[in-house]
Structure formats: C-alpha cells, structure tokens
Amino acid sequence: MAQLELQGLSVQFGGLRAVDGLDLSLEQGELRCLLGPNGAGKSTTLDLICGRTTPTGGAILFDGRDMTRLPVFKRARVGIGRKFQTPTVFRELTVVENLEIARSARPGVLSSLTVFRSRLQGRMREVLDLVELGDELHTKAGNLSHGQMQWLEIAMLLMQDARLILMDEPTAGMTIQETRKTGEIFNSLKGSHTMIVVEHDMSFVRQIAETVTVMDQGGLLAQGSIEEVENDPAVREAYLGDGGNGHA
Ligand SMILES: Nc1ncnc2c1ncn2[C@@H]1O[C@H](COP(=O)(O)OP(=O)(O)OP(=O)(O)O)[C@@H](O)[C@H]1O
Ligand SMILES: [Mg+2]
Numbered sequence: 001m002a003q004l005e006l007q008g009l010s011v012q013f014g015g016l017r018a019v020d021g022l023d024l025s026l027e028q029g030e031l032r033c034l035l036g037p038n039g040a041g042k043s044t045t046l047d048l049i050c051g052r053t054t055p056t057g058g059a060i061l062f063d064g065r066d067m068t069r070l071p072v073f074k075r076a077r078v079g080i081g082r083k084f085q086t087p088t089v090f091r092e093l094t095v096v097e098n099l100e101i102a103r104s105a106r107p108g109v110l111s112s113l114t115v116f117r118s119r120l121q122g123r124m125r126e127v128l129d130l131v132e133l134g135d136e137l138h139t140k141a142g143n144l145s146h147g148q149m150q151w152l153e154i155a156m157l158l159m160q161d162a163r164l165i166l167m168d169e170p171t172a173g174m175t176i177q178e179t180r181k182t183g184e185i186f187n188s189l190k191g192s193h194t195m196i197v198v199e200h201d202m203s204f205v206r207q208i209a210e211t212v213t214v215m216d217q218g219g220l221l222a223q224g225s226i227e228e229v230e231n232d233p234a235v236r237e238a239y240l241g242d243g244g245n246g247h248a
Contacts, residue, residue: 001064003028003194004164009048009058010218018044020218021058026164029191033205034198035229036215037239042198045215046166049196050082051075062164081162083170087153091142095133095152098141099124102156123159131155131185147178154185164194171204183207214238 002025009022019041026032034042047053049060051072060067067075089098103124128134131151136144141152150170157165171179179201186195186208199205205212205226212229214222216238222229229235 002026002061003063004049005059005061006045006049007059007061009045009060010056011044011048011053012056017218019048019055022215022218022220024213024220026194026196028163028194031186031190031195031197031208031210033209033212033226034196034215035200035205035212036221040215040221040238041218042215043168044218046082046168046196046198049075049164050080050166052082076160076162079161079163080166081157081160081164082166083150083153083157084168087149089141089149089152089156092140094138094140095128095144096124096137098152098156099127099159102159127155127158130158130188132181145178147174147181150174150178150182151185158193162193164196165189166196168198169200170197171199171201179204180207 004024004026006022006024009019009024010017011019022041022045024032024045034045036042044053048055049067051067051070051074055068058068062075062078062080065078067078067080090101093101125134128137131154133144133148133151133155136148141149144152154165154170171182174182183204186197189195190210197208209226211223212226213220214229214232214235216234221238222232222235224232
C-alpha cells in the first residue's frame with residue numbers, strides 16, 4: 001500500500017484550476033522530486049497535502065487514512081511535516097532549545113520523564129549529526145548561516161517524528177556547498193523518511209532524484225526517471241510554453 005495517495009485532487013481559486021484532478025502515489029521512504037514550469041501548481045499541491053489549503057475535489061490518503069479535511073495540526077500529528085521557505089525556527093533560542101521545543105510538540109512524549117530525557121538526548125544527537133549542527137548547540141538560531149538555519153528546520157521536523165516531509169525549493173538562496181550538503185542530508189533520509197521536494201535547480205535534482213514527477217497546469221504531465229522526463233517532448237514543450245522561464 002502506498003504511504004501517500006492523492007486521488008483526483010483539485011483546488012480552484014476563482015476560475016483558476018490551480019490543481020486539477022491530480023493523482024499521485026508515494027511509497028514509504030521514497031524521495032519524489034516535483035518539477036514543472038512556474039504556476040504549474042507545485043506549491044499548491046504541497047499546501048493541499050499539509051492542510052494549508054482545502055481541496056475543492058478529490059482525496060488525500062496517508063497510511064490509508066483519509067486526511068482530506070483534517071486541519072494542519074492533526075496532519076502534523078500523524079507525521080506530515082512541511083518545511084517553509086522562511087524557516088519557522090525561534091531565532092532568539094539556541095539550536096538545542098529549538099530542537100527541545102520541536103520534540104515536546106510531539107504528542108505522548110511525556111509518559112516517563114527520565115526515559116524521555118535519555119531518549120531525547122539519543123535522538124537529538126542522531127539528528128544533530130545528520131545535519132552537522134553538533135558544533136552549534138548553543139548558537140542562537142538567528143546567528144546561524146542561511147544553510148544551517150534551513151538544516152535546523154529539517155532537524156526540527158525530524159525531532160517531531162515527521163514521516164512525510166514536504167519541501168518547497170529548499171536550496172533557494174544556498175551556496176553551491178550548502179546545496180550539495182542539503183542533497184547529502186536528503187539522500188541519507190531516503191528509506192526512513194518519505195520526501196516530496198519541489199526544486200528548480202536541476203543539478204540538485206540530479207543529486208537526489210529517484211522518480212521525478214512533472215506537473216503542468218495543475219495536472220500530471222510526466223513521471224519517471226530524470227532522463228525519461230528530460231527527453232519527454234511534452235515536458236520540453238511545457239517549459240518552452242513558459243516563455244523559457246522554466247529552469248529544467
Ligand atoms: N491562494 C491563491 N489564490 C489564487 N490563486 C492562487 C493561489 N495560490 C496559487 N494560485 C495560483 O495557482 C497557480 C499555481 O500556483 P503555484 O504557486 O502552486 O505554482 P508553482 O508550480 O508552485 O509555481 P512556481 O514554480 O512559480 O513556484 C498559479 O497560477 C497561481 O497564481
Ligand atoms: Mg511554487
């Protein structure tokens with residue numbers, strides 16, 4: 001059974017069908033790159049999955065459970081996490097404090113305080129190692145570099161036990177080194193976490209891609225390996241139709 005399933009998902013803004021009958025299915029642990037020209041409906045699709053936008057049609061299933069009408073916080077509770085372009089970290093708090101807050105936002109965690117504390121330490125250590133923020137434990141989040149702040153937000157999602165992580169242009173504003181490092185983090189989350197990554201930077205997509213889904217005008221245009229979609233005439237046409245503004 002797929003972990004995430006979108007069935008004929010649609011949302012209309014006034015007369016505009018921003019997402020139009022989208023079917024999409026993701027297995028647990030897979031990383032899916034979501035591409036498409038400007039205005040294709042990629043960000044809106046993430047909004048629909050995390051609950052920020054209510055669909056006008058179709059359904060969203062996660063682990064077979066119907067999420068279609070659940071509010072954002074309930075979806076977060078079952079493990080759907082969204083990383084925003086402006087990180088939602090607490091800038092005045094340190095890295096560790098941010099991670100502690102993220103962890104305590106997780107339900108049912110206070111069953112035994114001592115067990116909780118030692119598990120927290122273990123899990124936090126793992127997460128800090130993964131995002132390489134182990135040397136910045138007591139740095140205020142507001143003083144981190146741009147890339148480090150993005151990784152802290154990913155770390156916070158991991159501390160909340162997010163199982164499906166949605167990311168919209170996560171490498172925007174990053175240096176080449178930071179982008180590379182972000183790719184390594186995503187690659188090491190494959191298998192344990194399911195990810196949807198909206199991205200225009202094709203060299204980054206090449207670093208992380210498994211299956212790639214291309215959207216256009218709210219619908220599914222193509223799906224397959226990066227080579228398959230790059231050689232797909234319909235995909236080329238969609239990007240050209242964008243006036244050459246598409247970045248793929
Ligand atoms: N809240 C909204 N109200 C009205 N129209 C919207 C709203 N959100 C998005 N749209 C429109 O829906 C369409 C899809 O937008 P969306 O932001 O999902 O595209 P995108 O694929 O993320 O594009 P980009 O690559 O430029 O980020 C666009 O035409 C956009 O103007
Ligand atoms: Mg977008």
